[in-house]
Amino acid sequence: MTLPTHAVGRRRARPAIGSQLFLVLLTVAFLAPVVWALLSAFKPANDIIRSPLLFDPSTFTLDNYAAMFEDVPIASGFVNTGVVLVFKGAITLFFAPLAAFAFAKYSFIGKNLIFGAVLISLMLPTIVLIIPLLLEMKELGWVNTYQALILPGAIDAFAIFWMRQVISAVPDELLDAARVDGCSEFGIFWRIVLPVIRPGLAGLAVLTVMNIYNDFVWPVVIASSERMATLQVVLSTLSQNITGNRIGADYATVTGELLAASSVALIPLLVLFIALQRHFINGILAGSVKG
DSSP: OOOOHHHHHHHHHHHHHHHHHHHHHHHHHHHHHHHHHHHHTTSOHHHHHHOTTOOOGGGOOSHHHHHHHHHSOHHHHHHHHHHHHHHHHHHHHHHHHHHHHHHHHOOOTTHHHHHHHHHHHTTSOHHHHHHHHHHHHHHHTOTTSHHHHHSTTSSOHHHHHHHHHHHTTSOHHHHHHHHHTTOOHHHIIIIIIHHHTHHHHHHHHHHHHHHHHHOOHHHHHHOOSGGGOOHHHHHHTHHHHHHHHSTTOOHHHHHHHHHHHHHHHHHHHHHHHHHTHHHHHHHHHHHTSOO
């Protein structure tokens, strides 16, 4: 028995509606804590504890933000994180595609062995590398310096792997045509390969910024002084800073300022992701090419 066309259409539409409903519920579940934190940061500190789920626009205040900026050196945390982002991100986005270009488009002795070593390094947990890196930084006299925050891990194994997958999809004919025209090997990379892999590079840029911005374990080990503390380290010691700078600071005060600081720290990443969402999605798709 053959069902009418309109009945088949309805049956096919049901899974789509169900999937969309599931995605909406999942989105709400993920965004609800973020929205709550952003709104609660504008509430009086005592109201956050007394009625955490109620939001009265008439009581919204900037007191939590004002007190937080007085008690917490969040500005220096932003500056240090910004410096690390600019220099470490630049190193990653230049040298990782360059290394990936060699792995994707050149044949040389030990190529597979070296690339295998790069992939194996992805399996090493960060905690295993901390002690050797810390001892190395101490011998170099780089403890509590920007060099120690920037250079270790700047050329990331995942970034090389990601870019190799993307560059492998670039047609060899383009490169051969550039060689016939007299273009140098670096010129081929700079003028031919980079414009083609721009979506994948944009996706890598977003991931790199997020990883550097959210990095906590290495900065808290190597940058023990308040002067060199990055934003995540400042946030981790926020409670101590508040109670140390304000006598009699209670739990409500700490919670209000903590929400204010978290909201301020969230804004840059939120703006970055919204602005580069399309490039990030295209970059994810470009990185899924089989090499």
